[in-house]
Amino acid sequence: MKVLVMIKGEGADEDKVAPTDEMFAEMNVYNEQLVNAGIMLAGEGLKSSSNGAKVVWDTSGEVSVVDGPFTESKEIVAGYWIWQVSSLDEAVEWAKRCPSTPELRSELEIRPFFEMEDFAQVVSPEILAKEQALVDRVKEQHG
Structure with missing residues (x-):
């Protein structure tokens, strides 16, 4: 099963702690364990929300763009x-081993990805085939 593991923090705290050499070293050891175990497919840190934007659709269909930071989050x-x-369960066990920063409250949220077969009862085989073709093209383009 493929899962997304999100590293979450509190919006108001996101710029309070800068990464240190020690933090990077601890995370590097953990990431190496994930790679050696053959479970890590990808993983990256994200810049603070002050570097981002939100695209929001309201109930009338209007679209707005909100620039970061999102400190109210x-x-x-x-x-x-x-x-x-x-x-x-295996993902939870690996997540429990993740290094943490004592100064900040953080959490990991683990969410399984849908697999094509999850939709077999509700989506036509033709649509599933088109979706699989797109997935295959993305793999060809980006590896």
Whole structure:
């Protein structure tokens, strides 16, 4: 099963702690363990919300763009991993080993990806085939 592991923090705290050499070293050890175990497919940290934007659709269909920072947000996603694991329990066990920063409250949220077969009962085979063709093209383009 493929899962997205989101590294979450509190919006108001996102610029309070700068990464240190020690933090990078600890995370590098952890990432190396994930790679050696063969479960890490991708993973990156995200710049603070002050570097981002939100695109918002309201109930009337109007679209607006809100520039960061998003300090009013209770939670922000600070980074992520994509893992290939045998079960949600395995992902939880790996997540529990993640280094943390004592100064800040943070959490990891683990969410499984949908697989094509999850939609087999509700989507036509033709649409699933088109979607799979797009997935295959993305893999060809980006590896």
